[in-house]
Structures are given as C-alpha cells and as structure tokens.
Amino acid sequence: MASLPNIGRIGLIGDPVAHSLSPAFQQAAFDVCGIPIRYELLHTPSGELDERMRQLRGGGFSGANVTVPHKEFFFDAVDERSAVAERAGAVNTIICDSGRLYGENTDVFGFAESLRAKDFPFDTSLAIILGAGGAARGVVVALLESDIKRVIVANRTPSRAERLASDLDDPRISICGINESVAIASEACLLINATSIGWNDDQLPIDPIIFSSVDASTLAYDLTYRKTNFLQQAEQHGLQTMDGLAMLVHQGARSFELWTAQPAPVQIMLDAAVTARDSRG
Ligand code: ATR
Numbered sequence: 400m401a402s403l404p405n406i407g408r409i410g411l412i413g414d415p416v417a418h419s420l421s422p423a424f425q426q427a428a429f430d431v432c433g434i435p436i437r438y439e440l441l442h443t444p445s446g447e448l449d450e451r452m453r454q455l456r457g458g459g460f461s462g463a464n465v466t467v468p469h470k471e472f473f474f475d476a477v478d479e480r481s482a483v484a485e486r487a488g489a490v491n492t493i494i495c496d497s498g499r500l501y502g503e504n505t506d507v508f509g510f511a512e513s514l515r516a517k518d519f520p521f522d523t524s525l526a527i528i529l530g531a532g533g534a535a536r537g538v539v540v541a542l543l544e545s546d547i548k549r550v551i552v553a554n555r556t557p558s559r560a561e562r563l564a565s566d567l568d569d570p571r572i573s574i575c576g577i578n579e580s581v582a583i584a585s586e587a588c589l590l591i592n593a594t595s596i597g598w599n600d601d602q603l604p605i606d607p608i609i610f611s612s613v614d615a616s617t618l619a620y621d622l623t624y625r626k627t628n629f630l631q632q633a634e635q636h637g638l639q640t641m642d643g644l645a646m647l648v649h650q651g652a653r654s655f656e657l658w659t660a661q662p663a664p665v666q667i668m669l670d671a672a673v674t675a676r677d678s679r680g
Contacts, residue, residue, distance in 0.1 A: 406461045407495070409658055410439030412451060412473075413466035417442070420624070421464060423675035424648055424668040428655050431664050448472055455495050462494045462658040464651070470533060477502035486540045486567065489533050492654040503657060506534075509650030510541040513641070514589075517618070521545040524588035527580050528552050529604045531559040534622055535593035536567075543569055551587075553580035553605070555594075577605050584612040590633075591620045597627035604629065610636040622646065624676060648672050 411421050417440065425438040441463065443451045448469065455463065465473045470489035474480065477490055477500040484490050490502035514521075526542055528535050531554035542550050552574045554560040560574035575583075584590070590613060594604040610619075610632050619633030622643040630640045652663035 406434055406436055406659060407458075408439060408460045409436060409462055410441040411464045411466060412441045412443045412469055412493075414442060414444050414468065416440045416466065419466065420644075420647065420672050420675045421466075421651055424671040425464075425651055425655065427671035428652070428664050428668050431667050432659070432661065434659060443469065445469075445472075448476075452476055452500075455493060455500055456498045458498065460495045462492065462654070464654055465491050465493065473500075473502055476500070483507050483540065483544070487537045488566065489537065491650065492657060494657050503654075504537065504540075505650040505653035505657075506537040506646070507541045507544065508653045509646040509648070510538050511545045512649035512653075513643075513645040514545070516645070517641075519545075519618070520588070521547045523548055525549045525551065525583075525586045526589040526591060527584065527587045528591045528593050529577060529580070530554060530593035530595070531556070531563045531574075532593070532595065534595070535591075536563055538591055538593050538622070539563065539567060539572065543567065543571065547571065549573070551575060551580060551583065553577045555604075581606060581609045581612050584609050584617075585614060587613055587617055589618050589620060590638075591622070592627070592629045593622050597621050597623035597625065597629055601628040603632065607632050610638065613638065644672055644676065645669065 411419055422438045470491055473490040480502040484502050484504040487504040487507055492503040492505045494501040531552050550572045552560045555577050564572045564574050592604055596602050596604045615637055618639045620641045621627050621630050624642050624644040633640050648668050652665045652668055655663040
C-alpha cells in the first residue's frame with residue numbers, strides 16, 4: 400500500500416475565523432488526496448500571537464493560512480519572505496520548516512489566476528482599483544506581475560493611495576480620488592472593488608454613475624464573495640461581473656501546494672467552496 404504523506408497540522412490564523420470558507424474547500428482537498436489531517440480554525444486574538452508563533456515553530460505544524468487582521472503581523476514575524484510577499488507587504492501563507500517560518504502571499508497569485516481563466520488581456524488593459532488598503536495592494540501587485548498596461552488606484556483617502564503608489568514605485572500606477580475615476584472610466588477594461596465596504600453593508604464605494612461611464616465590455620470585480628450592491632448595479636448596467644470566490648479558492652490551492660508539494664485538486668476545491676457558501680445563504 401502506498402504510504403500516506405507525512406503532513407503536520409495546518410489551519411487558519413485570524414480573528415475572527417468562524418465565518419471562513421477555507422476549512423470547507425481545504426478539507427475537501429486533503430480528503431480527496433488522502434492526506435489524513437483536519438484543517439483547523441486557529442482563532443487567534445492579538446494577545447495570543449506570540450503563543451501561536453511558538454506553536455508554529457514547535458514542530459507539529461506544516462503551515463497555516465493567515466487572515467484579517469494578522470497578515471501584516473506575520474509579514475514582520477516570519478524568518479523569510481517571498482519576493483511577492485515583500486511587494487504585497489502582507490503574508491497570508493506560512494510554511495513551517497524545522498522551526499523556521501517562511502512567508503508567502505498567495506492572494507496575489509489567486510487574484511491573477513482568477514482572471515487567467517477568463518483569458519484577460521492584461522497587456523492592453525487599464526484597470527481601476529477602488530481602495531488602497533491591504534486587499535487593494537495585493538490586487539495591484541498581481542496586476543503588475545501580470546503585465547497590466549496601466550493601473551489607477553482610486554481611494555477615499557488620497558494619502559493612502561499615494562503611499563501605495565510610492566511603495567510599489569511603478570510608472571504604470573497612477574492615483575486619483577475615488578469619484579475622479581469616473582472621468583477616465585470609459586478607458587477601463589477592469590473595475591475592481593477592493594474597498595472593505597462590500598463585506599459588511601450595501602453601500603457603494605463610488606458614485607453609481609461609473610457603471611454607465613464604463614464600456615459595456617468592462618469586467619466589474621468585487622473581492623468579496625457575496626452579491627454586493629456593487630455587483631448588482633454593474634449587472635443591471637449590462638457589465639460582466641465576478642466575485643472573489645475564485646480568487647479565494649486559487650489562493651488556497653496555491654497554499655495547499657506549498658504545504659503538501661502536490662498539485663491541488665482545484666475543481667474539487669471550487670465546488671466545495673460554492674457548496675459551503677450556498678449553504679450559508
Ligand atoms: P483591507 O485589508 O480589506 O484592504 P483596509 O486595509 O482596512 O482593509 O482598507 C480598507 C479600504 O476600504 C480602504 O481603501 C478604505 O478607504 P480609506 O483609505 O479612505 O479608509 C476603503 N473604504 C472603507 N470604507 C469605505 C467607504 N465607506 N467608502 C469608500 N472607501 C472605503
């Protein structure tokens with residue numbers, strides 16, 4: 400009989416974590432690959448981060464995912480980081496190796512991969528990103544790595560967009576106020592809501608006039624995985640839309656491959672994520 404892979408504990412570090420879809424699709428992947436572990440919810444309030452670090456270094460773990468609000472903490476805390484994590488300024492995946500911690504950012508990969516399936520023409524496209532927080536930064540890094548032609552970061556607080564542009568230091572990035580982006584919307588192929596609005600309420604991050612200002616072929620992308628007001632309005636204006644579920648699964652699939660050194664069963668993970676989301680209504 401083939402021996403089972405020897406993989407230690409793996410789970411999701413964050414606060415809160417109970418709402419996460421990661422256990423559903425990561426467990427589906429471990430089960431179908433015959434890896435006998437349980438993907439754990441590692442609820443970690445800020446005061447318990449040092450203890451969590453000790454556990455990760457202690458030898459029983461193969462790795463972890465990291466979610467809000469600890470991606471910056473682990474960016475600083477790991478022993479080594481990938482070049483992509485460096486650029487994104489955040490770590491969402493940890494690989495444990497003999498007491499040392501390696502930090503990666505698979506959100507960047509997940510975002511790019513979600514668009515690759517759509518055969519998105521990065522090198523001729525202008526993308527408008529609403530928001531300039533951690534999520535927006537990951538998206539901008541993914542777009543730059545995918546050879547996007549031009550990126551406009553539109554944020555409510557201009558100084559935050561300025562900081563993002565200055566940190567990433569790439570001539571393809573420009574910034575503007577959130578509603579100023581309406582004026583150049585007709586040139587955009589991609590309009591991304593990377594603000595935190597959609598997670599909690601049905602406000603719009605921008606004047607809805609943007610939906611009639613963009614070209615009909617524009618893809619409206621919301622990083623959340625619910626049907627937000629942003630996506631509904633985009634759909635009503637005849638735009639293509641995409642939510643963040645595929646990005647979530649692709650980031651998780653990449654993490655799975657880093658922990659297990661085997662290909663992730665991506666379709667099984669996608670199906671499990673859709674089922675888990677739908678079962679929550
Ligand atoms: P995340 O890690 O999800 O990116 P974050 O770093 O707190 O979270 O960033 C939240 C983003 O959503 C910011 O760009 C924020 O804009 P400000 O920099 O002006 O705060 C944006 N955001 C949150 N609430 C918003 C609102 N009501 N209207 C417009 N933008 C909003």
